[in-house]
Amino acid sequence: MMHQIKLSDNIYFLGFNDRRTHLFENLWPIPNGISYNSYLISDDKVALIDTVERHFIEDYFQRVEAIIGNRNIDYLIINHMEPDHSGAMKSIVKKYPDITLIGNKKTFPIIENFGIPSSRIHVVEDNEVLDLGKTKLQFQTIPMVHWPETMITYDETHQILFSGDAFGSFGTLDGGVFDDELNLEFYENDSMRYFTNIVGKYCAHTQRAIKKLSNLEIRMIAATHGPVWRTNLSWILDRYNKWSTYSSEKGVVIVYGSMYGNTEKMAEVIARQLSEKGIRNIRIYDSSKTHPSYIINDIFRFKGLIVGSCAYNNEMFPNMESLLSKIEHMGIKDHYLGIFGNFLWSGGGVSNLKKFAENVKWELVYEPVEEKGALKQDEFQKCIELANAMSVKLME
Numbered sequence: 001m002m003h004q005i006k007l008s009d010n011i012y013f014l015g016f017n018d019r020r021t022h023l024f025e026n027l028w029p030i031p032n033g034i035s036y037n038s039y040l041i042s043d044d045k046v047a048l049i050d051t052v053e054r055h056f057i058e059d060y061f062q063r064v065e066a067i068i069g070n071r072n073i074d075y076l077i078i079n080h081m082e083p084d085h086s087g088a089m090k091s092i093v094k095k096y097p098d099i100t101l102i103g104n105k106k107t108f109p110i111i112e113n114f115g116i117p118s119s120r121i122h123v124v125e126d127n128e129v130l131d132l133g134k135t136k137l138q139f140q141t142i143p144m145v146h147w148p149e150t151m152i153t154y155d156e157t158h159q160i161l162f163s164g165d166a167f168g169s170f171g172t173l174d175g176g177v178f179d180d181e182l183n184l185e186f187y188e189n190d191s192m193r194y195f196t197n198i199v200g201k202y203c204a205h206t207q208r209a210i211k212k213l214s215n216l217e218i219r220m221i222a223a224t225h226g227p228v229w230r231t232n233l234s235w236i237l238d239r240y241n242k243w244s245t246y247s248s249e250k251g252v253v254i255v256y257g258s259m260y261g262n263t264e265k266m267a268e269v270i271a272r273q274l275s276e277k278g279i280r281n282i283r284i285y286d287s288s289k290t291h292p293s294y295i296i297n298d299i300f301r302f303k304g305l306i307v308g309s310c311a312y313n314n315e316m317f318p319n320m321e322s323l324l325s326k327i328e329h330m331g332i333k334d335h336y337l338g339i340f341g342n343f344l345w346s347g348g349g350v351s352n353l354k355k356f357a358e359n360v361k362w363e364l365v366y367e368p369v370e371e372k373g374a375l376k377q378d379e380f381q382k383c384i385e386l387a388n389a390m391s392v393k394l395m396e
Contacts, residue, residue, distance in 0.1 A: 029291050037224050060088055075099065087237050089116050104139070136159060165225065167236050168286075196243065196297045252274055257319050263317075266308055270306060273388065302333065303334075310342045337363065338389070
Protein backbone atom coordinates (compact mmCIF):
# COMPACT_ATOMS: atom_id res chain seq x y z
CA MET A 1 0.00 0.00 0.00
CA MET A 2 1.12 3.55 -0.76
CA HIS A 3 -0.18 6.99 0.09
CA GLN A 4 -2.20 8.53 -2.72
CA ILE A 5 -0.68 11.96 -3.32
CA LYS A 6 -2.98 14.50 -4.93
CA LEU A 7 -2.22 17.74 -6.75
CA SER A 8 -5.96 18.45 -6.83
CA ASP A 9 -9.16 16.53 -6.19
CA ASN A 10 -8.71 14.38 -9.31
CA ILE A 11 -4.99 14.68 -10.21
CA TYR A 12 -2.53 12.21 -8.72
CA PHE A 13 1.25 12.18 -8.39
CA LEU A 14 2.88 8.92 -9.51
CA GLY A 15 6.55 9.29 -8.68
CA PHE A 16 9.39 6.87 -8.04
CA ASN A 17 12.79 7.44 -6.45
CA ASP A 18 15.94 6.04 -8.01
CA ARG A 19 18.74 5.70 -5.45
CA ARG A 20 20.64 2.98 -7.30
CA THR A 21 21.69 4.64 -10.56
CA HIS A 22 25.13 6.25 -10.35
CA LEU A 23 25.11 8.18 -13.63
CA PHE A 24 22.07 9.91 -15.11
CA GLU A 25 22.06 9.41 -18.90
CA ASN A 26 25.07 7.21 -18.09
CA LEU A 27 27.06 10.45 -17.89
CA TRP A 28 26.16 12.77 -15.00
CA PRO A 29 26.75 11.73 -11.35
CA ILE A 30 23.65 11.65 -9.16
CA PRO A 31 24.93 10.88 -5.65
CA ASN A 32 21.60 12.09 -4.23
CA GLY A 33 19.59 10.03 -6.70
CA ILE A 34 16.70 11.27 -8.82
CA SER A 35 12.92 10.98 -9.01
CA TYR A 36 10.83 10.08 -12.05
CA ASN A 37 7.45 11.79 -11.89
CA SER A 38 4.29 10.89 -13.79
CA TYR A 39 0.77 12.21 -13.25
CA LEU A 40 -2.70 10.69 -13.54
CA ILE A 41 -5.91 12.64 -14.14
CA SER A 42 -9.12 10.78 -13.26
CA ASP A 43 -12.05 12.62 -14.85
CA ASP A 44 -14.84 11.70 -17.28
CA LYS A 45 -11.84 10.66 -19.33
CA VAL A 46 -8.64 9.29 -17.78
CA ALA A 47 -5.27 10.67 -18.83
CA LEU A 48 -1.68 9.85 -17.94
CA ILE A 49 0.93 12.59 -18.33
CA ASP A 50 4.24 10.93 -19.20
CA THR A 51 5.29 7.57 -17.76
CA VAL A 52 8.34 6.45 -15.77
CA GLU A 53 11.65 4.66 -16.21
CA ARG A 54 11.10 1.03 -17.21
CA HIS A 55 12.47 -0.51 -13.99
CA PHE A 56 9.41 0.81 -12.13
CA ILE A 57 6.75 -0.56 -14.51
CA GLU A 58 5.25 -3.17 -12.16
CA ASP A 59 4.84 -0.75 -9.24
CA TYR A 60 3.65 1.93 -11.66
CA PHE A 61 0.74 -0.23 -12.84
CA GLN A 62 -0.17 -1.10 -9.26
CA ARG A 63 -0.46 2.57 -8.38
CA VAL A 64 -2.49 3.38 -11.46
CA GLU A 65 -4.90 0.52 -10.79
CA ALA A 66 -5.23 1.52 -7.12
CA ILE A 67 -6.65 4.85 -8.35
CA ILE A 68 -8.75 3.95 -11.39
CA GLY A 69 -9.49 0.27 -10.80
CA ASN A 70 -10.75 -1.40 -13.97
CA ARG A 71 -11.30 1.81 -15.91
CA ASN A 72 -9.43 2.27 -19.15
CA ILE A 73 -6.87 5.00 -19.69
CA ASP A 74 -8.14 7.14 -22.55
CA TYR A 75 -5.08 9.29 -23.21
CA LEU A 76 -1.34 9.17 -22.71
CA ILE A 77 0.05 12.69 -22.99
CA ILE A 78 3.68 12.67 -24.06
CA ASN A 79 5.51 15.81 -23.03
CA HIS A 80 8.92 14.26 -23.61
CA MET A 81 10.09 11.04 -25.26
CA GLU A 82 13.37 10.48 -23.42
CA PRO A 83 13.35 6.89 -22.11
CA ASP A 84 13.38 7.88 -18.43
CA HIS A 85 9.84 9.21 -19.10
CA SER A 86 8.68 6.96 -21.93
CA GLY A 87 10.08 3.74 -20.43
CA ALA A 88 6.64 2.36 -19.54
CA MET A 89 4.97 3.52 -22.77
CA LYS A 90 5.13 0.22 -24.62
CA SER A 91 3.65 -1.59 -21.62
CA ILE A 92 0.91 1.03 -21.28
CA VAL A 93 -0.07 0.66 -24.93
CA LYS A 94 -0.15 -3.12 -24.57
CA LYS A 95 -2.28 -3.04 -21.41
CA TYR A 96 -4.64 -0.35 -22.71
CA PRO A 97 -4.85 -1.03 -26.47
CA ASP A 98 -7.59 1.59 -27.03
CA ILE A 99 -5.46 4.39 -25.53
CA THR A 100 -4.84 7.50 -27.65
CA LEU A 101 -1.33 8.90 -27.64
CA ILE A 102 -1.21 12.70 -27.49
CA GLY A 103 1.88 14.47 -28.83
CA ASN A 104 3.03 17.06 -31.33
CA LYS A 105 4.27 16.56 -34.87
CA LYS A 106 7.83 15.91 -33.69
CA THR A 107 6.76 13.35 -31.08
CA PHE A 108 5.55 10.55 -33.30
CA PRO A 109 8.63 10.06 -35.49
CA ILE A 110 10.56 9.44 -32.25
CA ILE A 111 7.91 6.97 -31.08
CA GLU A 112 8.23 5.15 -34.40
CA ASN A 113 12.04 5.06 -34.12
CA PHE A 114 11.73 3.58 -30.63
CA GLY A 115 9.56 0.81 -32.08
CA ILE A 116 6.52 1.59 -29.92
CA PRO A 117 3.22 0.58 -31.56
CA SER A 118 0.68 3.41 -31.70
CA SER A 119 -2.61 2.53 -33.35
CA ARG A 120 -4.36 5.63 -32.01
CA ILE A 121 -2.60 8.97 -32.12
CA HIS A 122 -3.62 12.60 -31.95
CA VAL A 123 -1.23 15.34 -33.06
CA VAL A 124 -1.79 18.56 -31.12
CA GLU A 125 -0.88 22.12 -32.04
CA ASP A 126 0.00 25.03 -29.76
CA ASN A 127 -3.02 26.31 -27.78
CA GLU A 128 -5.09 23.23 -28.58
CA VAL A 129 -7.27 22.08 -25.68
CA LEU A 130 -8.21 18.53 -24.67
CA ASP A 131 -11.44 18.25 -22.67
CA LEU A 132 -11.42 15.47 -20.06
CA GLY A 133 -14.63 16.59 -18.36
CA LYS A 134 -14.07 19.23 -15.76
CA THR A 135 -10.34 19.26 -16.55
CA LYS A 136 -9.24 21.16 -19.64
CA LEU A 137 -5.68 20.59 -20.87
CA GLN A 138 -3.85 23.05 -23.14
CA PHE A 139 -0.65 22.23 -25.01
CA GLN A 140 2.40 24.36 -25.84
CA THR A 141 5.58 23.19 -27.56
CA ILE A 142 8.91 24.24 -26.02
CA PRO A 143 11.39 22.69 -28.48
CA MET A 144 14.96 21.98 -27.35
CA VAL A 145 14.18 22.20 -23.65
CA HIS A 146 15.83 19.85 -24.07
CA TRP A 147 14.70 17.63 -26.98
CA PRO A 148 13.09 18.83 -30.22
CA GLU A 149 9.67 17.32 -29.41
CA THR A 150 9.41 18.70 -25.88
CA MET A 151 6.10 20.27 -24.91
CA ILE A 152 4.20 21.24 -21.78
CA THR A 153 0.66 20.44 -20.72
CA TYR A 154 -1.25 23.17 -18.90
CA ASP A 155 -4.29 22.32 -16.81
CA GLU A 156 -6.51 25.37 -17.33
CA THR A 157 -8.94 24.21 -14.64
CA HIS A 158 -6.46 23.94 -11.77
CA GLN A 159 -3.71 26.14 -13.27
CA ILE A 160 -1.14 23.37 -13.06
CA LEU A 161 1.83 23.39 -15.45
CA PHE A 162 3.04 19.87 -16.29
CA SER A 163 6.43 21.05 -17.45
CA GLY A 164 8.28 17.90 -18.50
CA ASP A 165 12.02 18.22 -17.83
CA ALA A 166 11.80 22.01 -17.52
CA PHE A 167 12.08 23.23 -13.91
CA GLY A 168 13.26 19.80 -12.77
CA SER A 169 16.05 18.79 -10.42
CA PHE A 170 18.37 15.97 -9.49
CA GLY A 171 17.79 14.52 -6.03
CA THR A 172 15.21 12.04 -4.73
CA LEU A 173 12.01 13.04 -2.96
CA ASP A 174 12.64 11.70 0.52
CA GLY A 175 9.15 11.67 1.98
CA GLY A 176 8.15 15.15 0.87
CA VAL A 177 6.86 15.73 -2.65
CA PHE A 178 5.76 19.38 -2.62
CA ASP A 179 8.21 22.25 -2.16
CA ASP A 180 6.59 23.33 1.12
CA GLU A 181 7.23 19.85 2.55
CA LEU A 182 10.96 19.94 1.82
CA ASN A 183 14.12 21.66 2.97
CA LEU A 184 15.01 23.28 -0.34
CA GLU A 185 18.67 23.65 0.66
CA PHE A 186 18.95 19.98 -0.34
CA TYR A 187 18.07 20.93 -3.93
CA GLU A 188 20.16 24.11 -4.18
CA ASN A 189 23.11 22.47 -5.93
CA ASP A 190 21.24 19.56 -7.50
CA SER A 191 18.71 21.78 -9.27
CA MET A 192 21.47 23.96 -10.74
CA ARG A 193 23.59 20.98 -11.74
CA TYR A 194 20.53 19.41 -13.37
CA PHE A 195 20.03 22.60 -15.38
CA THR A 196 23.68 23.15 -16.31
CA ASN A 197 24.28 19.50 -17.22
CA ILE A 198 21.01 18.66 -18.97
CA VAL A 199 19.42 21.90 -20.19
CA GLY A 200 22.36 24.32 -20.14
CA LYS A 201 23.27 23.94 -23.79
CA TYR A 202 19.84 25.30 -24.68
CA CYS A 203 19.71 28.51 -22.68
CA ALA A 204 18.31 30.56 -25.57
CA HIS A 205 15.54 27.98 -26.05
CA THR A 206 14.85 28.05 -22.30
CA GLN A 207 14.44 31.82 -22.43
CA ARG A 208 12.04 31.50 -25.34
CA ALA A 209 10.04 28.92 -23.39
CA ILE A 210 9.88 31.13 -20.29
CA LYS A 211 8.58 34.03 -22.37
CA LYS A 212 6.11 31.80 -24.20
CA LEU A 213 4.65 30.55 -20.92
CA SER A 214 4.64 33.94 -19.17
CA ASN A 215 0.99 34.63 -20.03
CA LEU A 216 -0.24 31.50 -18.27
CA GLU A 217 -1.65 31.78 -14.76
CA ILE A 218 0.40 29.13 -13.01
CA ARG A 219 -0.51 27.97 -9.51
CA MET A 220 1.60 24.82 -9.51
CA ILE A 221 4.53 23.39 -11.49
CA ALA A 222 4.72 19.61 -11.82
CA ALA A 223 7.98 18.57 -13.49
CA THR A 224 9.13 15.06 -14.35
CA HIS A 225 12.07 15.22 -11.91
CA GLY A 226 12.27 16.75 -8.45
CA PRO A 227 9.71 18.58 -6.30
CA VAL A 228 6.21 19.67 -7.28
CA TRP A 229 6.12 23.44 -6.80
CA ARG A 230 2.94 24.81 -5.21
CA THR A 231 4.01 27.43 -2.65
CA ASN A 232 7.28 29.09 -3.67
CA LEU A 233 7.27 28.86 -7.45
CA SER A 234 9.66 31.79 -7.70
CA TRP A 235 12.38 29.63 -6.09
CA ILE A 236 12.73 27.56 -9.24
CA LEU A 237 11.47 30.09 -11.81
CA ASP A 238 13.93 32.79 -10.76
CA ARG A 239 16.82 30.37 -10.82
CA TYR A 240 15.99 29.04 -14.28
CA ASN A 241 15.73 32.60 -15.56
CA LYS A 242 19.09 33.50 -14.01
CA TRP A 243 20.93 30.43 -15.26
CA SER A 244 19.51 30.62 -18.78
CA THR A 245 20.67 34.23 -19.15
CA TYR A 246 24.24 33.35 -18.03
CA SER A 247 23.91 35.65 -15.02
CA SER A 248 27.02 34.72 -13.07
CA GLU A 249 28.60 35.69 -9.77
CA LYS A 250 31.95 37.33 -9.08
CA GLY A 251 34.31 34.39 -8.79
CA VAL A 252 36.82 32.20 -10.61
CA VAL A 253 37.03 28.54 -11.52
CA ILE A 254 40.61 27.35 -11.99
CA VAL A 255 40.88 23.93 -13.61
CA TYR A 256 44.08 22.24 -14.67
CA GLY A 257 45.64 19.06 -16.01
CA SER A 258 48.97 18.19 -14.41
CA MET A 259 51.06 15.01 -14.40
CA TYR A 260 53.82 15.81 -11.92
CA GLY A 261 52.62 18.95 -10.19
CA ASN A 262 54.28 21.82 -12.03
CA THR A 263 51.06 23.03 -13.68
CA GLU A 264 49.24 22.57 -10.39
CA LYS A 265 51.77 24.85 -8.66
CA MET A 266 50.99 27.57 -11.19
CA ALA A 267 47.29 27.19 -10.36
CA GLU A 268 48.04 27.65 -6.66
CA VAL A 269 50.03 30.84 -7.31
CA ILE A 270 47.20 32.29 -9.41
CA ALA A 271 44.59 31.37 -6.80
CA ARG A 272 46.55 32.95 -3.95
CA GLN A 273 46.95 36.21 -5.84
CA LEU A 274 43.23 36.27 -6.70
CA SER A 275 42.51 35.92 -3.00
CA GLU A 276 44.86 38.76 -2.13
CA LYS A 277 43.00 40.89 -4.66
CA GLY A 278 39.73 40.32 -2.86
CA ILE A 279 38.17 37.49 -4.88
CA ARG A 280 36.41 35.27 -2.36
CA ASN A 281 34.78 32.69 -4.65
CA ILE A 282 37.66 30.61 -5.99
CA ARG A 283 37.28 26.97 -7.00
CA ILE A 284 40.33 24.91 -8.03
CA TYR A 285 39.73 21.59 -9.80
CA ASP A 286 42.07 18.85 -10.96
CA SER A 287 40.54 17.66 -14.24
CA SER A 288 41.75 14.12 -13.51
CA LYS A 289 39.78 13.89 -10.28
CA THR A 290 36.59 15.97 -10.43
CA HIS A 291 33.80 14.95 -12.78
CA PRO A 292 33.02 17.57 -15.46
CA SER A 293 29.45 17.78 -14.11
CA TYR A 294 30.62 19.74 -11.07
CA ILE A 295 33.15 21.84 -12.94
CA ILE A 296 30.63 22.88 -15.60
CA ASN A 297 28.16 23.75 -12.87
CA ASP A 298 30.63 26.15 -11.24
CA ILE A 299 31.56 27.64 -14.61
CA PHE A 300 27.91 28.60 -15.01
CA ARG A 301 27.98 30.02 -11.49
CA PHE A 302 31.16 32.14 -11.67
CA LYS A 303 32.22 34.72 -14.25
CA GLY A 304 35.92 33.87 -14.52
CA LEU A 305 37.55 30.72 -15.85
CA ILE A 306 41.30 30.08 -15.79
CA VAL A 307 42.45 26.88 -17.48
CA GLY A 308 45.85 25.24 -17.37
CA SER A 309 47.37 22.23 -19.05
CA CYS A 310 50.69 20.49 -19.23
CA ALA A 311 51.83 19.17 -22.60
CA TYR A 312 51.06 15.53 -23.28
CA ASN A 313 52.44 13.89 -26.44
CA ASN A 314 52.47 17.26 -28.21
CA GLU A 315 48.84 17.81 -27.24
CA MET A 316 46.77 19.07 -24.34
CA PHE A 317 46.44 16.86 -21.26
CA PRO A 318 43.69 14.34 -22.24
CA ASN A 319 41.35 15.01 -19.32
CA MET A 320 41.54 18.74 -19.97
CA GLU A 321 40.87 18.16 -23.64
CA SER A 322 37.76 16.15 -22.79
CA LEU A 323 36.51 18.76 -20.33
CA LEU A 324 37.04 21.70 -22.67
CA SER A 325 35.27 19.82 -25.45
CA LYS A 326 32.22 19.54 -23.17
CA ILE A 327 32.44 23.25 -22.29
CA GLU A 328 32.54 24.18 -25.97
CA HIS A 329 29.59 21.89 -26.64
CA MET A 330 27.59 23.62 -23.88
CA GLY A 331 27.97 26.97 -25.63
CA ILE A 332 28.39 28.89 -22.36
CA LYS A 333 28.63 32.63 -22.99
CA ASP A 334 29.88 35.87 -21.41
CA HIS A 335 32.87 34.75 -19.37
CA TYR A 336 36.40 36.01 -18.76
CA LEU A 337 39.20 33.60 -19.61
CA GLY A 338 42.80 33.06 -18.55
CA ILE A 339 45.28 30.46 -19.82
CA PHE A 340 48.42 28.91 -18.36
CA GLY A 341 50.44 25.72 -18.77
CA ASN A 342 53.69 23.86 -18.64
CA PHE A 343 55.93 21.78 -20.87
CA LEU A 344 59.43 20.32 -20.78
CA TRP A 345 60.57 18.93 -24.12
CA SER A 346 57.69 19.87 -26.42
CA GLY A 347 54.64 22.10 -26.33
CA GLY A 348 51.00 21.31 -26.92
CA GLY A 349 49.16 22.29 -23.77
CA VAL A 350 48.98 26.05 -24.09
CA SER A 351 48.83 26.06 -27.89
CA ASN A 352 45.66 23.96 -27.74
CA LEU A 353 44.24 26.07 -24.94
CA LYS A 354 44.60 29.01 -27.32
CA LYS A 355 42.47 27.13 -29.85
CA PHE A 356 39.85 26.64 -27.14
CA ALA A 357 39.92 30.40 -26.50
CA GLU A 358 39.37 31.11 -30.19
CA ASN A 359 36.43 28.71 -30.29
CA VAL A 360 34.54 29.94 -27.22
CA LYS A 361 35.19 33.62 -28.03
CA TRP A 362 35.38 34.73 -24.39
CA GLU A 363 37.46 37.75 -23.43
CA LEU A 364 41.07 36.75 -22.73
CA VAL A 365 42.17 38.82 -19.75
CA TYR A 366 45.95 38.35 -20.11
CA GLU A 367 48.45 36.74 -22.44
CA PRO A 368 48.81 32.96 -21.96
CA VAL A 369 51.44 32.01 -19.40
CA GLU A 370 53.65 29.01 -20.24
CA GLU A 371 56.51 27.67 -18.15
CA LYS A 372 59.19 25.15 -19.07
CA GLY A 373 59.66 22.75 -16.18
CA ALA A 374 59.75 24.08 -12.63
CA LEU A 375 58.12 27.46 -12.00
CA LYS A 376 60.71 30.22 -12.12
CA GLN A 377 60.61 33.92 -11.29
CA ASP A 378 59.62 35.32 -14.69
CA GLU A 379 56.61 33.01 -15.18
CA PHE A 380 55.78 33.28 -11.47
CA GLN A 381 55.36 37.01 -12.02
CA LYS A 382 53.24 36.42 -15.11
CA CYS A 383 50.96 34.15 -13.06
CA ILE A 384 50.60 37.06 -10.63
CA GLU A 385 49.76 39.41 -13.49
CA LEU A 386 47.23 36.96 -14.92
CA ALA A 387 45.48 36.84 -11.55
CA ASN A 388 45.60 40.64 -11.28
CA ALA A 389 44.08 41.05 -14.73
CA MET A 390 41.25 38.63 -13.92
CA SER A 391 40.52 40.38 -10.61
CA VAL A 392 40.35 43.78 -12.36
CA LYS A 393 37.76 42.42 -14.82
CA LEU A 394 35.69 40.86 -12.06
CA MET A 395 35.75 44.04 -9.99
CA GLU A 396 34.55 46.27 -12.84
